Amino acid sequence: MDKSKSGWCRELTVWIGTANKQYASYAMEELRRQFEGLSLSQLSPGETFLMQLPQGRDEVMKSIRDRKPIFLRHLQPVDSSRAMSLDADDLDWLSDWLRLSRSHLAGKRVGVHIRKAEGSPFPYSAADARAVLDAVLAEAGAEPAHKQPDSLVAVYASRDTLYAGIGTPEEMLSDWPGGAVRFQREDGQISRAKFKLLEAEREFGLDYSRFSRALDIGAAPGGWTSLLLERGLKVTAVDPAELHPSLQAYRTLTVLRKNASEVKFEPGSFDLLVCDMSWSPMQMCRLVLDLAPALQSGGSAIVTIKLMHRKPLQTIREVMQRFGESFDIVGARQLFHNREEMTLCMKKR
Ligand SMILES: C[S@@+](CC[C@H](N)C(=O)[O-])C[C@H]1O[C@@H](n2cnc3c(N)ncnc32)[C@H](O)[C@@H]1O
Structure with missing residues (x-):
């Protein structure tokens, strides 16, 4: 118990927080903004930390549920x-x-x-x-x-x-x-990137098989496209680079070997848009927003944001603000399978 200024004893709770390697400082920064009176110490540098909070467990859980920190991968009481x-x-x-x-x-x-x-x-x-x-x-x-x-x-x-x-x-x-979510590597798996889309499905409570037409921007070599095809979606894959030859077997796949800035679609052509371009966040954002009319209202979007600058929290804030023009943000998380990036899940307005 901790005696606060008002003289009331407040409950102290202790937690272990874990982030992806090198991202613990950002998780701690988010938590400092979220919880007053938080005290932090490192357990495993850059990754795991101990935190003590002058709030009860239910209060902490409610706050985390209402606003999940992007970089906090795991929280252990x-x-x-x-x-x-x-x-x-x-x-x-x-x-x-x-x-x-x-x-x-x-x-x-x-x-x-x-x-x-x-x-x-x-x-x-x-x-x-x-x-x-x-x-x-x-x-x-x-x-x-x-x-x-x-x-x-x-x-x-x-x-x-x-x-x-x-x-x-x-x-x-x-x-x-x-x-640390682990998925089984399959024989003939096209890219490790597939794990990111699988993890996003779990993290954001989606079920890709409930969508029917997907647009995959920056699709090569085709890990994300292959997962969506396996789930029974019709997929339009846009990338100047070549997709893996094994995908040619799918009659439900349309490949456009073009830059995303060169393609145009009828409004509302897709109910799912995914984008995993390793690109400057703001340029990626502009490309996705230009293609957003192709996504029907209420459609979902999964987008990875490359964290190439030293201020990821600021980059993410700016990108979310821009996306806010056309999308509602459903979730923003750094997934275990994200490296120098994080993942946004959005709904088209
Ligand atoms: C990280 S890889 C995508 C991996 C893919 N999600 C998978 O599961 O295999 C990024 C891809 O984005 C593509 N890309 C980059 N800029 C692009 C643009 N302006 N238009 C279309 N594709 C682009 C690159 O050619 C590259 O193939």
Whole structure:
């Protein structure tokens, strides 16, 4: 408990935040703007940090739900922590802590996520620690679950401390440890870029198979186009570069080997527009806005924004302002599969 100026005791909550490598400072900046009285310290430089907030858990969760920070990939509540002893006592402590929390977990499907900071001396592998905690869960009447858990037990081992907390996947912003979403690489997969579009579908709650006609701007070599074709959409792919020859098999694909500034479509020709051009954000924005009339009202757009400047938050703000001319912003997130970029999901007005 913390005594505020007014003399009332306020609840203090502790959290571990994770961003993509090198982007933690932007996540922390967003959180500083969102939460008054926040205190922050680094756990794994550039990636993971500890934060203490003079707000209760529900209040923090509501604020994050209402305004998800772009660069915060994962948020883990810390219910308990202790200095590591680097022997079996660490596992005993985790097991005892979990036993004490079992009333929250009985009857639920529960996943266990163990993360170790780079250089953490925690002597157990994630698999071994998980096996021990899975046994405690089973004994407590919970069902250890790797897929679609109701709740997650999250443990983070830093260089000197063990942090443990329980929350739902929604509260932690992901059902993957640290928000590191992994997709299976397929035989013959055209590009890793496909993972970005798959992750965007999960992140923004879309289902591409519910769309029928997609425009893919900057489509080559064709990872995004291939996913949309597989989902049964008719796709028009625009790129001066060549698409992968395997895509020629699709009769539902139209390829325009042109610069996006040279193409024109009838108004409302598409219900989905996707754009993954590695280009200056403002030029990409102008090209997409020029083509926006081709997207029907209420249609969705998924766009990656290259973060080439030193001020990504400012770049994103300017781009969202420009897109605001024709689109409502549904979500803005740096996805795990984004590198020097982030992803916008929008709806055409
Ligand atoms: C990162 S790649 C896209 C990868 C693609 N999403 C995939 O899944 O395989 C960027 C592409 O944008 C294309 N591009 C860049 N500027 C363009 C423009 N003005 N018009 C059309 N395509 C453009 C490039 O030729 C390049 O093929």
